[in-house]
Amino acid sequence: MQKEHSLSKNQKIIFDLIDKSGGPMKAYSILFNVQKKGIKAPLQVYRALDKLVEIGKIHKIESRNAFIACQNSSCQVSKATAFSICESCENVSEISNSKLLKYLSSFSDNSGMKYSKYNLEFFGLCKKCKSK
Amino acid sequence: MQKEHSLSKNQKIIFDLIDKSGGPMKAYSILFNVQKKGIKAPLQVYRALDKLVEIGKIHKIESRNAFIACQNSSCQVSKATAFSICESCENVSEISNSKLLKYLSSFSDNSGMKYSKYNLEFFGLCKKCKSK
């Protein structure tokens, strides 16, 4: 069982926004959206994002500089993430294929590296965009 | 056999720099280093980088906003990339494990997505940093 992190005020505001949006959000778009709630500066947003990433409530989509709520409640606190990204409509979803996640989590090679984390991003066309 | 792309002047200058550096380089560090060769503006660098990425001569390390020369001559023109990144010394190397690359290239799930590309980044500690 995982420790339940109680979010601070700013963290909660920002998590709720991202979570409700249902997709990836960019930092300055988040900022714009929470200004009415008193969050006025980029740093306030980035600090909350950093913390939310750290505790695994959100993930950063590195190729898009965007943040998405964890769609996988059992996600190993940001240590093992995989996403599929539609290059046409920019829809993003978290992959929860346990075989894949297991395969990657146990990956090792002869480089001497000790892996503790990974991030995988698949790109392609979603169902909708394929059929256009 | 792959088409041999002949690089333009700027592309060659920038590729040679990255290649010789042996590791990842950031765009503005590249810019600084090529100013003596007449490349004066960020856009000149980014354009060359875009092209070099497109033809698979370099790859972008998304989590670091940095660019590294392809260390894997048979790399499928940027369609399938995997890296290991030391979180302590920031050493980056391209993974060429054919089993892994094959596994990922053939990955598909029931999401309806048609995957055409992926990027994987492993994080951990390299041999050196582990033993410190």
Place this chain on the structure above:
DNA sequence: TAACGTTATGTAATAATATAACATTTATAA
């Protein structure tokens, strides 16, 4: 409670990364 360390917040300034817009030149090829 009081004191302490830790975490979170507020604010301003600035750094770092990347693109838009437009004019011109060079390479490729029908």
Place this chain on the structure above:
DNA sequence: TTATAAATGTTATATTATTACATAACGTTA
């Protein structure tokens, strides 16, 4: 050669992220 695509040059600007410093809230335990 003439058209087309690719690359270059230049200025300005947009976007993403961090530094630095001051203050407040919170949790622990003396």
